[in-house]
Amino acid sequence: MPPDKKGRKATDNRPSPQKVKAILDILDLHYPDARCSLQFNNPLELLIATILSAQCTDVRVNQVAPVLFKKYPTAGAYAEAPIEQLEEDIRSTGFFRNKARNIKACCGILHERFGGEVPADLDVLVTLPGIGRKTANVVLGNAFQIPGIVVDTHVARVSARLGLTSHKDPDKIEQDLVTIIPKEKWTVFSHQLIQLGRDLCRARKPMTSDCPLRKHCTYALEHSGRDE
Numbered sequence: 001m002p003p004d005k006k007g008r009k010a011t012d013n014r015p016s017p018q019k020v021k022a023i024l025d026i027l028d029l030h031y032p033d034a035r036c037s038l039q040f041n042n043p044l045e046l047l048i049a050t051i052l053s054a055q056c057t058d059v060r061v062n063q064v065a066p067v068l069f070k071k072y073p074t075a076g077a078y079a080e081a082p083i084e085q086l087e088e089d090i091r092s093t094g095f096f097r098n099k100a101r102n103i104k105a106c107c108g109i110l111h112e113r114f115g116g117e118v119p120a121d122l123d124v125l126v127t128l129p130g131i132g133r134k135t136a137n138v139v140l141g142n143a144f145q146i147p148g149i150v151v152d153t154h155v156a157r158v159s160a161r162l163g164l165t166s167h168k169d170p171d172k173i174e175q176d177l178v179t180i181i182p183k184e185k186w187t188v189f190s191h192q193l194i195q196l197g198r199d200l201c202r203a204r205k206p207m208t209s210d211c212p213l214r215k216h217c218t219y220a221l222e223h224s225g226r227d228e
């Protein structure tokens with residue numbers, strides 16, 4: 001297909017730059033302070049907190065984290081901990097056996113190969129046990145200020161409803177979003193969509209009539225009069 005006057009192919013269903021800008025402006029207006037809700041003091045703490053946050057609320061993680069971080073101040077401390085003890089320490093975050101195994105294995109590698117430091121490199125981070133692109137981007141964006149789009153369940157759902165992606169696979173959603181969102185906004189945009197997903201754009205019943213984005217939202221336009 002030949003490109004149209006704006007250089008976009010006829011099969012290209014990406015949102016227009018005007019729509020993206022309108023959405024970003026509204027997000028900035030309504031969620032100017034959106035930020036990571038996990039509490040941490042250094043990259044290692046954020047890495048551990050992010051692993052714990054899988055299938056668990058950030059509130060719960062923040063309750064468990066202070067005691068955990070005090071008990072295990074270094075990657076080496078996690079690596080040397082008896083697995084049963086580590087499981088017990090994180091039990092209340094759910095899926096504790098899996099999480100403990102990943103934390104111990106991941107920290108073992110950090111201790112042995114990286115001097116106990118968390119590498120600020122996406123390609124390296126995703127080779128560590130239990131670390132996918134989502135966790136890696138959380139750590140890079142919030143502990144190192146290296147922009148990254150975090151595709152969690154909220155970002156996946158809200159970006160699809162807004163018409164910013166037509167994919168369901170998180171990696172493909174991330175690819176779509178990085179092509180339309182300015183790089184310097186990747187991290188804050190992720191937090192804004194997570195906040196919107198928690199506040200209004202809930203999985204079961206999005207509160208479309210209260211949403212400041214409704215005029216620019218594909219879902220709202222398609223479901224006009226049906227969800228309210």
Ligand code: SF4
Pocket residue numbers: 158161162200201202206207208209211212213214215217218219220
């Ligand atoms: S208008 Fe409705 S569906 Fe669209 S982003 Fe807002 S809450 Fe979600």
